[in-house]
Amino acid sequence: MGSFLAAAVQLTSTPDPDANFASAEEQIELAARRGAELVGLPENFAFMGEDEQRLELAPFLAERCSSFLVTMARRYQVTLLGGGFPVPAEPGQTFNRAELVGTEGQLLARYDKIHLFDVDLPDGNTYRESATVQPGDHLPPVVDVPGLGRIGLSICYDVRFPELYRHLAQAGADVLFVPAAFTAFTGKDHWQVLLQARAIENTAYVVAPAQTGQHYGRRQSHGHALVIDPWGTVLADAGVSVSAAIAPIDPGHAQRVRAQMPSLRHRRPALF
Template identity: 45%
Template sequence: MPAHDTPRIAAIQMNSLGEVAPNLARAADLLRHAADQGATLAVLPENFALMGAHETDKLGVAEPDGAGNGATPIQDFLAETAAELGLWIVAGTIPLASPEPDRVYAACLVYDDRGQRVARYDKIHLFDVGLPDSREAYRESATFVAGEIAPVVLDSPFGRIGLTVCYDLRFPELYRALSAAGAEIIVAPSAFTHTTGRAHWHVLARARAIENLVTLVAPNQAGHHASGRRTYGHSLVVDAWGQVIAEARSEANEVVIAEIDRNRQTEVRGGFPCLSHRRLA
């Protein structure tokens, strides 16, 4: 496929609501805005289609894997929007059915500019935590099934893209596996809580980019949601030297655009070849 040496990439920040239809309408507007600004790749945040009042709400909108026949409105929307806008879309996560009736996969799907699905990654690391010095606690494994431990990297006109989701940012071994598989861009669609985001969001995103000499695209949820949860926003694009080159500044819906210089990334990797200096597998 033809290469883009300086692609424009959009990190789509959302304040997703408790119903699917208005979230898809909002995502469509934001994706169109990204395309109008010249973006050729757009990344939606985790749970972009639904941030429900209850964790079990996702079970009621979970879709079978594969678009068509009107049974998969979220997947159909993604395929149709990608084709209409001529835009590659990394679709945050959506709930896809699993063999267990009371749990679903958190699936990150990728569509090319013709609307063809070209990759799927199911979130590996589930957010089962209690936050220090807080009454906040989360147990994603109650409603999500963890994905197979298999890093996903795909070819695109913008370079090799590695897929991660949110809590994965805390597991550098996954990012190392992606870079070892040739990733030049790694996406991290997220719904970081305000508490953990304020403490760790920037340092984690920059560290993963620095360690692997990759561009990191990290769209986040932002603001207050139907469940009462507050997410951090500050959607980021970080370059391969760890510099934040674009960042959202609101707790609202926002499109963050950055131009990626792939030639510069190649120069950095050539002059600072830490990836080839590894001594531990």
């Protein structure tokens, strides 16, 4: 298997789904034109707005997001991750779901976010994701995609739970997807260092699509969609604009890093 280009798309999603889908398609097309074969959209790519509106739109968004991913993957001949969109769950709640779709429109993997962001930040913002989001009850999958290797899924706040990524690494993941809508306040200190840690400790590539800028009210995201190699080197950074971080994924490089730093083989889990 040779190297290929991966794109971590960066968006400023709003409460307007039509505008969000149009912006997402524009970035998918641009990434495909640059040669990307693996493309990831961020968490909340189709909608960033108040919880009440999200709950109202959830049945429509769930259907449209899945259909959009199939259409885009086929149209631009990319393997495409929709990094998180609402799907109806219990009354008054949704799942936050990621779907990975192949170039023929086939569903390759699905994951409902299990770690929910319930935090009071010093900047005055309070987040209670669990108030309207139901956590998934299955660990994220690793899927073998011909020509692209083994890809593991996660979503945003998951990045603070290293045991989840160790599960993905033990399942053979070569590429770790971390689509996110990381807050501006936490992102400036934690986003890049957490992603680099997940790459280094699992000797895997990290592809991290992101939200950026002002979405609605006081909701602001950090940006800096990243592609990071297994040594922890940042290969591409989208900055704070609507764009994409695009960089090569080289399986040979990953094998060399794992040979030089065989920490996964040195684990002694029986002691823990």
